[in-house]
Amino acid sequence: MVRLEDIARQAGVSHSTVSRALAGSPLISVETRDRIQKLAAESGYQVNQVARNLKVRSTSTIGLIVPEVSNPYYPKLVQHVADAVKAAGFSLQLHLSGSEQDAEAQCVASLREHRADGILLVTGERGIVAREQVLAMSASKTPVVLMGWVDGAEEFNLVTGDDAKGGYALGRHLVELGHRRIALLGKPPHRGPYDRLVGFRRALEEGGVPLSETLALEAASDEEVYVGVTKLLALDDPPTAIFAYQDSLAALTYKHLGDAGVSIPQDMTVVGFDDLDLATYLTPRLTTVGGHIEPLSAAFVDLLLVLVRGQAEESLPRQIVLTPQLIVRSSCTAPRQRPLTSSLSRPILDKRT
Amino acid sequence: MVRLEDIARQAGVSHSTVSRALAGSPLISVETRDRIQKLAAESGYQVNQVARNLKVRSTSTIGLIVPEVSNPYYPKLVQHVADAVKAAGFSLQLHLSGSEQDAEAQCVASLREHRADGILLVTGERGIVAREQVLAMSASKTPVVLMGWVDGAEEFNLVTGDDAKGGYALGRHLVELGHRRIALLGKPPHRGPYDRLVGFRRALEEGGVPLSETLALEAASDEEVYVGVTKLLALDDPPTAIFAYQDSLAALTYKHLGDAGVSIPQDMTVVGFDDLDLATYLTPRLTTVGGHIEPLSAAFVDLLLVLVRGQAEESLPRQIVLTPQLIVRSSCTAPRQRPLTSSLSRPILDKRT
DNA sequence: CGACGCCATGCACACGATTGCAGACATTCT
DNA sequence: AGAATGTCTGCAATCGTGTGCATGGCGTCG
Numbered sequence: 150m151v152r153l154e155d156i157a158r159q160a161g162v163s164h165s166t167v168s169r170a171l172a173g174s175p176l177i178s179v180e181t182r183d184r185i186q187k188l189a190a191e192s193g194y195q196v197n198q199v200a201r202n203l204k205v206r207s208t209s210t211i212g213l214i215v216p217e218v219s220n221p222y223y224p225k226l227v228q229h230v231a232d233a234v235k236a237a238g239f240s241l242q243l244h245l246s247g248s249e250q251d252a253e254a255q256c257v258a259s260l261r262e263h264r265a266d267g268i269l270l271v272t273g274e275r276g277i278v279a280r281e282q283v284l285a286m287s288a289s290k291t292p293v294v295l296m297g298w299v300d301g302a303e304e305f306n307l308v309t310g311d312d313a314k315g316g317y318a319l320g321r322h323l324v325e326l327g328h329r330r331i332a333l334l335g336k337p338p339h340r341g342p343y344d345r346l347v348g349f350r351r352a353l354e355e356g357g358v359p360l361s362e363t364l365a366l367e368a369a370s371d372e373e374v375y376v377g378v379t380k381l382l383a384l385d386d387p388p389t390a391i392f393a394y395q396d397s398l399a400a401l402t403y404k405h406l407g408d409a410g411v412s413i414p415q416d417m418t419v420v421g422f423d424d425l426d427l428a429t430y431l432t433p434r435l436t437t438v439g440g441h442i443e444p445l446s447a448a449f450v451d452l453l454l455v456l457v458r459g460q461a462e463e464s465l466p467r468q469i470v471l472t473p474q475l476i477v478r479s480s481c482t483a484p485r486q487r488p489l490t491s492s493l494s495r496p497i498l499d500k501r502t
Numbered sequence: 503m504v505r506l507e508d509i510a511r512q513a514g515v516s517h518s519t520v521s522r523a524l525a526g527s528p529l530i531s532v533e534t535r536d537r538i539q540k541l542a543a544e545s546g547y548q549v550n551q552v553a554r555n556l557k558v559r560s561t562s563t564i565g566l567i568v569p570e571v572s573n574p575y576y577p578k579l580v581q582h583v584a585d586a587v588k589a590a591g592f593s594l595q596l597h598l599s600g601s602e603q604d605a606e607a608q609c610v611a612s613l614r615e616h617r618a619d620g621i622l623l624v625t626g627e628r629g630i631v632a633r634e635q636v637l638a639m640s641a642s643k644t645p646v647v648l649m650g651w652v653d654g655a656e657e658f659n660l661v662t663g664d665d666a667k668g669g670y671a672l673g674r675h676l677v678e679l680g681h682r683r684i685a686l687l688g689k690p691p692h693r694g695p696y697d698r699l700v701g702f703r704r705a706l707e708e709g710g711v712p713l714s715e716t717l718a719l720e721a722a723s724d725e726e727v728y729v730g731v732t733k734l735l736a737l738d739d740p741p742t743a744i745f746a747y748q749d750s751l752a753a754l755t756y757k758h759l760g761d762a763g764v765s766i767p768q769d770m771t772v773v774g775f776d777d778l779d780l781a782t783y784l785t786p787r788l789t790t791v792g793g794h795i796e797p798l799s800a801a802f803v804d805l806l807l808v809l810v811r812g813q814a815e816e817s818l819p820r821q822i823v824l825t826p827q828l829i830v831r832s833s834c835t836a837p838r839q840r841p842l843t844s845s846l847s848r849p850i851l852d853k854r855t
Numbered sequence: 856c857g858a859c860g861c862c863a864t865g866c867a868c869a870c871g872a873t874t875g876c877a878g879a880c881a882t883t884c885t
Numbered sequence: 886a887g888a889a890t891g892t893c894t895g896c897a898a899t900c901g902t903g904t905g906c907a908t909g910g911c912g913t914c915g
Contacts, residue, residue, distance in 0.1 A: 150642055152901060163865050168903060178863060193638060198615045199561065200901035202552045203870050219581040221574065221779070228572040231598045240612060243596040245584045259593060262551045285546060289503055400783040407785045426574070430753040432760045432785055505871060516895050521873060531893060553871035556900050 151194050159192070160185050171196075202264070210240045211453065212260035214253065216273035217245055221397055221425050223271070226296075229446035230269060237454055239266070246273065254279040261286060267457040269449060272297035274336060277305075292456030296449050298344065306456065307468045308449045312422075313348035315438035318475035319392065319420055320352025322436070327483045328390040328418060332364040332381050334374065334402060335394025345422055345438075349392060364388050374401040382409055389484035390418035396425045399435055399480075414482040424476055433479035441473040504547050512545070513538050524549075555617070563593045564806065565613035567606065569626035570598055574750055574778050576624070579649075582799035583622060590807055592619070599626065607632040614639060620810040622802060625650035627689060630658075645809030649802050651697065659809065660821045661802045665775075666701035668791035671828035672745065672773055673705025675789070680836045681743040681771060685717040685734050687727065687755060688747025698775055698791075702745060717741050727754040735762055742837035743771035749778045752788055752833075767835040777829055786832035794826040 153164040153171075160167065162181065170177045170185035171194075177185075202208045213230055215223050227243070234241045242265060244256035253270075257279045260268055268286065270277070270293060277283065277299045284304065286293050294306040302309075323331055331353065333346070353360050363384075366377040381387055393399035399421030403413065411417050413433055421428060424439020448469050455461055506524075510517040515534065523530045523538035524547075530538075555561045564587055568576050580596070587594045595618060597609035606623075610632045613621055621639065623630070623646060630636065630652045637657065639646050647659040655662075676684055684706065686699070706713050716737075719730040734740055746752035752774030756766065764770050766786055774781060777792020801822050808814055 154901080164902080165866080165904080166864060168901095169864090172903085176863070181863085195611065195615045197556075197617060197901055199552060199555045199617050200870090201903075203550075203556050203872090203900090204902045204904090206870070208552065217581060218571070218577045218584070221577070224571045224574070224577040227596075228570060228598065231571070231596065232600070235598070240616065241596050243580075243584065243594050245581065245588070247585075258548065262548045263593065264550060264552050403785065404783060404787075427780065427783060430757060430780060431783065432756065434757075507871080517872080518874080518896080519894060522894090525873085529893065534893085550871055553900090554873075556902095557871080557873045559900070 150197075151192050152197070153194075156185065156189050156192060156194060160188055206264075207266055208240075208264050209238065210242055210263065210265045211267045211269065211457070212242045212244060212256070212263075212265040214244045214246050214256045214260075214268065214270045216271065217247060221427055222395070222423055225425075225442050226271065226446050226449075229443060230450055233447065233450040237450075250278060253277075254282050257282040257286065261291070265291070267291060267453045268293040269453055270295050272299055276300050292453060294449060294453045294456070296445070302468055304466060305468075306452060306466050308445060308452060309468070309470055310441050310445055310473045311470050312344035312473070313351075315422065315473040315475070316345035316348030316350075317352045318348075319345075319422070319436075319438055320349040321356070322475060322477065322481065323390050323392070323418065323420065324352060324356035324358055326390075326418070326481060329358050329484075330364065330386065330388040330390075331358070331360070332366065332388035332391045333360075333394075334366050334368050334377055334391055334398055336367065336369045343394075345394060368398065371401050374398060375405050378402060378405040378409065382411065388417075390420070390481070393419065393421050396421035396423040396428050396435060396437055396439075399437070400427055400431060403431055403435075414480050416485070418481045418484070420481060428476075428478070431480075436478045436481045437476055438473050439476060441471050445471055503550075504545050505550070506547075509538065509542055509545060509547055513541055559617075560619055561593075561617050562591065563595055563616065563618045564620045564622060564810070565595045565597060565609070565616075565618040567597045567599050567609045567613075567621065567623045569624065570600060574780055575748070575776055578778075578795050579624065579799050579802075582796060583803055586800065586803040590803075603631060606630075607635050610635040610639065614644070618644070620644065620806045621646040622806055623648050625652055629653050645806060647802060647806045647809070649798070655821055657819060658821075659805060659819050661798060661805060662821075662823055663794050663798055663826045664823050665697035665826070666704075668775065668826040668828070669698035669701030669703075670705045671701075672698075672775070672789075672791055673702040674709070675828060675830065675834065676743050676745070676771065676773065677705060677709035677711050679743075679771070679834060682711050682837070683717065683739065683741040683743075684711065684713065685719065685741035685744045686713075686747075687719050687721050687730055687744055687751055689720065689722045696747075698747060721751065724754050727751060728758050731755055731758040731762065735764065741770075743773070743834070746772065746774050749774035749776040749781050749788060749790055749792075752790070753780055753784060756784055756788075767833050769838070771834040771837070773834060781829075781831070784833075789831045789834045790829055791826050793829060794824050798824055 153167045157164040157167045166177060166181065167185055170182045171189055211234055213227065215227060218224055218227060231241050242260060242263065244259065246253040246256050257268065268291065270283065272295060277295060283293050294308060296308050298309065299305060299307060350360060366380065368374045368377040391402055393402050399419055402419055406413060406417055413419050421435050421437040424437045428435040428437050448471065452467065452469065506517040506520045510520045513520065519530060520538055523535045524542055566583055568580060571577055571580060584594050595613060595616065597612065599606040599609050610621065621644065623636065625648060630648060636646050647661060649661050651662065652658060652660060703713060719733065721727045721730040744755055746755050752772055755772055759766060759770055766772050772788065774788050774790040777790045781788040781790050801824065805820065805822060
């Protein structure tokens with residue numbers, strides 16, 4: 150592979166001159182500069198970034214750590230981040246922290262070894278696990294920005310959506326529609342106060358709607374959603390609405406409700422959270438909370454770039470919180486009224502009061 | 503940031519000794535090795551991979567170039583690749599080649615500058631655009647493996663699914679169900695012979711089913727699918743089935759058919775291609791072709807790793823073609839019969855003849 | 856005509872690691 | 886006791902660039 154030295158010999162100059170010529174340094178006369186650039190292009194020269202990075206002590210690389218990318222929530226984020234990072238002239242090193250406990254720390258360590266100029270870390274549902282590593286990175290002047298929920302956020306640079314507000318809007322919407330028996334479906338609240346649920350609860354309390362613990366079901370997989378939905382439908386007094394903590398869970402809920410012959414929203418109101426593309430593909434389109442992935446990822450990258458470029462006037466960690474929006478579509482309606490006149494209606498209707 | 507030299511001074515040895523100790527070289531006595539490793543751990547030493555890579559002339563990095571990741575087809579691929587690459591002890595550098603014409607070449611160039619040990623290049627719908635760059639890389643002993651459709655495949659290492667076979671299976675399925683007016687919906691065939699369509703056409707020809715050009719509609723965006731579906735429904739003799747070239751288009755088709763009050767599969771059969779998760783979220787579940795992303799990506803990475811490790815006995819480019827499978831779900835049924843005996847049979851049964 | 860200044864270029868070192876080779880020291884054998 | 890052997894460690898070169906500093910040549914001005 151051709152080096153500066155090779156071009157230098159060919160041009161009859163020193164490698165320093167070639168280096169400067171290719172960098173467009175004003176120290177070099179235009180004639181030699183053009184001559185050398187032409188030579189370099191002809192010989193197919195490509196800078197050895199490894200050597201360059203070593204010398205200039207910076208890599209123009211930023212690392213992105215994401216729990217996974219097969220789950221439909223993250224790809225959009227990755228897309229935005231990748232575009233923004235490239236536009237800023239940096240390369241992207243992608244790491245998937247997966248489900249193993251220490252994988253996140255390993256990702257950070259790897260990026261540290263590779264001397265990434267900055268790190269974007271999206272915490273999964275368990276919050277941040279590589280806490281010490283991140284603090285160590287910050288201590289050694291490598292900026293790290295977190296995204297998602299984290300415990301003890303004030304220590305970190307953080308960008309996050311205000312899930313509590315989103316949850317509140319969602320809860321209020323259901324209350325205003327008149328729902329009084331609302332089921333909850335989702336993963337267990339690993340993240341301490343599970344914000345979107347906290348907001349949701351608050352809305353219900355304000356509306357005087359009780360939240361029955363028997364209607365709060367843990368479910369993460371397809372299988373578990375099936376079990377959960379089946380359990381809810383079998384209740385004497387089934388819910389009139391289901392709040393799935395994530396759109397992907399809502400999609401599974403759709404599927405199993407459909408299989409059970411329950412139609413949305415006539416027989417059951419369903420709402421989600423995230424506003425994936427999925428939400429508009431579903432029939433009926435899903436009412437959800439979102440519309441903030443794009444601004445969120447923009448803020449995410451922007452903050453890091455500011456820090457990487459050293460444009461931060463003060464060094465206090467910053468937290469940026471964006472407010473998501475309630476997106477009303479067609480998966481909600483007022484609950485069906487309980488038939489007052491005993492057994493006139495067919496039992497199948499009773500089930501879904 | 504702490505270097506080998508720092509630890510060396512602290513331990514009263516030379517940096518060579520530290521290097522060897524950390525690498526676990528048998529040249530170093532166990533006592534000093536342990537002592538040094540302990541010291542390194544305490545001081546939070548992390549190898550400078552940039553310097554290391556320069557010296558050892560290899561980066562343990564492989565590049566992955568993908569058109570985009572917001573489109574639901576690619577994330578699964580990225581996930582598998584990332585996992586496999588990490589398991590093999592390599593880092594992943596992700597590049598999105600996007601829609602601009604020369605972006606792909608820029609990605610390859612960037613990876614070349616960074617001295618990636620190998621490149622995984624997923625060609626978009628326009629096939630390979632960075633042809634010369636890829637050939638140049640191969641010429642300089644950096645293996646490149648392509649995935650997707652490419653023109654003049656024999657020059658490259660290539661992994662691909664046999665779309666023609668998949669299309670054939672799909673076409674045959676529809677023919678056997680009795681469909682004779684079938685609409686086509688998708689992007690224009692950038693890729694020369696658009697294999698999945700070629701196979702599909704062949705199946706129809708074999709079944710003696712004509713393919714009307716008025717039923718072949720170009721559509722890529724939500725908007726265009728809406729226009730297309732509307733046009734089809736407005737025909738005097740509308741189709742009984744729609745083949746969307748991709749699951750994502752099928753999903754949009756679902757949406758617009760639903761809006762128009764057309765129910766699937768009773769009023770219209772819909773099939774897709776790719777088998778995204780999406781396909782099972784839709785109601786009814788989508789009949790499609792797929793089931794090969796996983797083996798495909800496995801073969802993709804495996805082939806590259808073999809080449810990177812130099813285990814290839816001969817240097818001829820290889821092509822690996824995997825056969826996808828027809829996945830029959832609930833979005834297809836036989837076309838509604840034209841009521842022969844006027845109104846005797848109940849329409850709802852006619853629907854499902 | 857000499858001195859000074861400027862422009863273009865080369866020299867040499869640094870970045871932080873790996874590694875062949877030589878050498879120091881201890882041990883064992885004759 | 887001296888030599889041979891083996892074990893461990895240090896020296897120094899190297900990977901390919903970038904860049905401060907010195908230098909050489911040339912033009913200009915006093």
